Amino acid sequence: MYLSTKGILAFVNELYSSKPTGKECDGMIYKVISKAEFKRFIDTLVLNNPSFGPRQVDSDIRGDAVYHFLPVTSFDDIAFDYTATASSAKHFFLPFREELSRFAFHGQDWNQHINYDTNPIVLIGLRPCDISALNILDDVLLNGHFPSPYYLGKRKNTFVIGMDHLPRPDCFCKSMNHHSVQTGFNLFCSDIGEEYYLSINSSKAFNFLKEFNTRDPHDEDNCRLVERRKLISNSFLSEVDVTALPSILDIEFDSPVWEKWGNKCLSCGTCAMVCPTCYCYSVEESFAIDLNGATRQKRLYSCNLVDFAVVAGGHNFRPKNGDRLKYRYYHQHRGFAENANQQICVGCNRCGRACLAGINPKDVINDLRMEKESCLTNVSLSPGRT
Ligand code: SF4
Numbered sequence: 198m199y200l201s202t203k204g205i206l207a208f209v210n211e212l213y214s215s216k217p218t219g220k221e222c223d224g225m226i227y228k229v230i231s232k233a234e235f236k237r238f239i240d241t242l243v244l245n246n247p248s249f250g251p252r253q254v255d256s257d258i259r260g261d262a263v264y265h266f267l268p269v270t271s272f273d274d275i276a277f278d279y280t281a282t283a284s285s286a287k288h289f290f291l292p293f294r295e296e297l298s299r300f301a302f303h304g305q306d307w308n309q310h311i312n313y314d315t316n317p318i319v320l321i322g323l324r325p326c327d328i329s330a331l332n333i334l335d336d337v338l339l340n341g342h343f344p345s346p347y348y349l350g351k352r353k354n355t356f357v358i359g360m361d362h363l364p365r366p367d368c369f370c371k372s373m374n375h376h377s378v379q380t381g382f383n384l385f386c387s388d389i390g391e392e393y394y395l396s397i398n399s400s401k402a403f404n405f406l407k408e409f410n411t412r413d414p415h416d417e418d419n420c421r422l423v424e425r426r427k428l429i430s431n432s433f434l435s436e437v438d439v440t441a442l443p444s445i446l447d448i449e450f451d452s453p454v455w456e457k458w459g460n461k462c463l464s465c466g467t468c469a470m471v472c473p474t475c476y477c478y479s480v481e482e483s484f485a486i487d488l489n490g491a492t493r494q495k496r497l498y499s500c501n502l503v504d505f506a507v508v509a510g511g512h513n514f515r516p517k518n519g520d521r522l523k524y525r526y527y528h529q530h531r532g533f534a535e536n537a538n539q540q541i542c543v544g545c546n547r548c549g550r551a552c553l554a555g556i557n558p559k560d561v562i563n564d565l566r567m568e569k570e571s572c573l574t575n576v577s578l579s580p581g582r583t
């Protein structure tokens with residue numbers, strides 16, 4: 198299948214205009230479903246569609262459960278009470294390795310085959326910050342001058358069911374304002390006791406749910422939803438002050454903080470692999486051994502890897518660990534904030550949990566902020582209002 202840029206943009210428009218019809222509020226329809234009926238809904242959905250949901254695969258050294266998004270074939274396969282998956286859902290849209298094109302050589306001629314086809318899937322149980330991360334990837338990969346048809350094919354063919362949850366102690370998505378989400382999903386479920394409060398955001402979700410018993414929310418349900426949101430908001434134990442962080446990063450470009458954390462960094466790239474919004478990649482071409490064909494592949498990469506800034510001729514623009522670590526933070530919290538008016542980090546702290554060197558955004562950002570605030574002891578403060 199080949200899509201022109203015009204075709205891609207038409208797809209993008211369709212993706213975002215696929216709204217349900219019926220009683221709406223801001224384009225969203227709200228319903229309530231009993232948990233027993235929700236189980237019937239999920240069982241029917243996963244029976245008829247390739248589906249993925251959180252499943253426990255192991256325990257970590259602290260004894261905490263480790264979850265991944267894996268194939269599910271029934272409601273009971275899904276760990277609805279999971280906290281966060283170790284790796285994010287981005288790999289359904291940005292696989293670690295992806296074939297971009299394939300070449301075949303015939304005598305003096307050659308042809309190129311590009312395949313954007315992708316099978317529809319259902320993703321169940323995404324947390325608000327993970328859906329926000331997809332919205333950020335949409336901004337980068339669909340809303341720029343050159344939308345990615347590879348990403349679009351997968352995004353368009355994925356039915357996303359989001360679910361709210363109480364945060365892990367180290368989640369700081371509230372600080373990043375990603376503890377709730379309004380777009381980027383087909384269906385979002387809020388747990389209000391014996392029932393789920395459903396936010397229906399696509400005609401597909403609306404039509405699926407038509408076959409099941411749902412009802413319009415009553416005042417009491419709305420109150421229970423507000424209570425649930427309050428409970429979630431008040432349950433955050435971690436906070437990161439990101440106020441004016443882009444300008445603090447500007448000021449602290451030469452801060453010793455980068456060397457301090459850079460000296461700990463192992464340059465393993467794990468943080469970028471588990472991060473739901475890191476999308477840097479390299480492109481590689483490999484030839485068939487008989488030289489009759491070749492493939493071009495995209496491979497996710499990390500700006501922390503030693504050779505990330507190596508250019509032709511072998512010069513490395515960022516040979517120091519601290520410089521590479523710094524640029525990752527600058528991309529997350531400075532460069533993207535300037536270009537897209539938001540920081541790219543959603544506050545899931547996957548990078549912090551996965552880092553073997555104990556580096557996490559909360560400590561790095563707090564260090565930078567302390568560095569900035571220490572200068573206040575050396576200057577007279579601005580006069581207050583008189
Ligand atoms: S910050 Fe941690 S996870 Fe990231 S490259 Fe350095 S050691 Fe690896």
Ligand code: SF4
Nearest residue numbers: 472542543545546548
């Ligand atoms: S930088 Fe870390 S905390 Fe922020 S979105 Fe990526 S993995 Fe999550």
